[in-house]
Amino acid sequence: MGSITDEKRKLIIVSNRLPLSVKRVNGAFQSSISSGGLVTSLSGLTKSTKFQWFGWPGIEVKDPKDQEDVKKSLGEHNAVPIFLDSTLAHEHYNGFSNRILWPILHYQSGVVFDETPWQAYRRVNELFADAIAETADTGTLIWVHDYHLMLLPELLRDRLKRQGKTCAIGFSLHTPFPAGDFWRNLPVRKHLIEGMLSSDLIGFHTDEYKQNFIDTCASLLNARTEIPNQIQYKNRLVCVNKFIVGIDPEKFTDTLKKPEVQERIRNLKERYKGVKVIVGVDRLDHIKGLTQKLKGFDAFLDDHPELQNKVVLIQVAVPSREEVKEYQELETELSTIAGKINGKHATPEGTPLLYMHRSVPFDELTALYSVADVCLLTSTRDGMNLVAFEYVACQQERHGVLVLSEFAGAATFMTKGSIPFHPANKTEMSEAIFNALNLDPAERRSKYEYLRDFINTNTSAKWGETFIEKLALRFSPRLLLSLCFLTINCVSITLFLCLQVTCFDPTPSMSLANGILSSPSPLSLPFPHWTFIYIRAFPYQESVLCGETKRAPKKNKCIPPYPQNPSQVLRTRSSYVRCMNFILAIPLALQYQELSCCYLAAMVCHSVNFLPMLLLPISDLLNANDDKSGILTIFDDQTTLVWDTFEHFAFIVLISLIRSL
16 A cells, blocks of 8 residues: 555545554564455556555554554554454444345345444444544545445545535445345335445446445435436435446456466476466355355266366355354355265376365465466455456466356456356356367457456556546535625626526426426525526527427517427527527536536526436436437437537536536
8 A cells, every 4th residue: 555645636435344464573563464355356556546545454553652653663664553352343343244234235035134233333333434634634535445444435435524625525336236126125225225325436346236235225215317327315316327337457466477376386386287277266255156166067077978077166265254154154054065066076096176175375366366277256246256266367478268146246347358247057057167178279369358447447456547537526625616606696696687587486396307306495596586588689490399290489588488398398599599598507507517417507498408318427318328429318209309400419428527626
């Protein structure tokens, strides 16, 4: 982790556990970088971004002097410890996070809620909020990670507000977010969702997880979700998006070049000469589908006796949560199955399965990836599974085949370059393994190149930088915006007077189809009241009302004050009118940045066809559909917006840029 001397942007990263191991050596505390999924994800970010990391150091330190020593040791890595007593840490991590919340996030049934772990979860989130709020300054970007800290954004924002600080808060979930039926089983589900919604930006790994969250917010909290990737709740506009997490491929490439790693690769190739090697690397967890993997491999050996002594599965099961009873039982079950497979299929020449229940050094792991012909991943549910990325990064020469469960998050992006299968179907898994071992060399190369391009494009550095840049855009200095609003409002009022604008109060019952517009509510607009505005200075304009074309009279008679159809689209032929309406729309583009995005800017200037798109990012506009003719359908079939000139496109781009301030 780099220093935090970057004056342009102060970044704080928060996770339940610091990415460092702290040990007492000869009476002093020493810290070193540890392994883990989040550490892998953020490894590339450390090269380009400077930040400070907050989290639990993993040990209980009661003595104040010892706490200072630990802070000093961790401070060398720009890490800040948040000390917890062992009982509180256990109830938070094992009691609620992993025994209750983790199974629900991964579609596991049989979860029993307990109030004591829940209170510990709340207390830990409060302690984190206290420590971070004390350190953060106005303008600091705060990036919170994972399910252990779902309450933190709300608690932190409340403390920052009391201290007069304004910070942008982002939240990334590294697990799946389940469909509503599973999430409904959690008694405290509403508290957790509201905690996350105090963030400015929420990131998920896939569109499926993102959409599940959006649907849950709509059904559970009645939040407004009509505009893509936006959630409006309690006068807050929260951005929700997909951010593809990755690894640092260069780290693996550089490791493969080490002389000692090359020597180890040669030894492994000699050891398994004439044998097809299948590798599996998983944390020992129910969601990794390890029991299904071993049973599926057993079925493969039964189906293909001709491959006896010609195929070996090297399975690394990294110990995890060893103090939890369910994980102890899982390890016992896996050891039993592994023994039965070898007892059934072993010969004096060798065994078909090497099962290792321990961590493997990085150099050894890289060499193992390099010599493997196939990588077998059998997740029953997984946020992403970066082992798939790591394997591809080590296959420059061999072009190994990835056999990937369709329930791994990585399958969303890597199916085309892998062989997918259902982990509960032993026959399908057996066939997938056989096909991978016998894949045509040209197809192996084609699949590898697809996956290689994907992991080189979606790196950990890109993931982190993209999220931070998006988060930074969510923060705007309030004083600067206030001055902009004041200036633009004055200009708007002047223009209204010059153009002889007639204003009408809208009917309270006005509503758009599908609930996009609801009855007006007080919002901070550059005008004293809700109004429909009609420009009378121009004698001719053509409007599309209810599918019919009508001409306004040339004399100073305006269009009827209330639209005949709430989803109508009005088009103005005069370019000058369009320019004036664009100027009048600028305050709305700014004011709506953090207000009710469900009210379309067309309520103020409805005589130009692109105004209902003001609140949509330009990327959403360009990707609304695949129709290149310039016709976009937004929200419902009745609201069709036609933008057929470069002039319209330029206006949309400018407004999108304004909204990104």
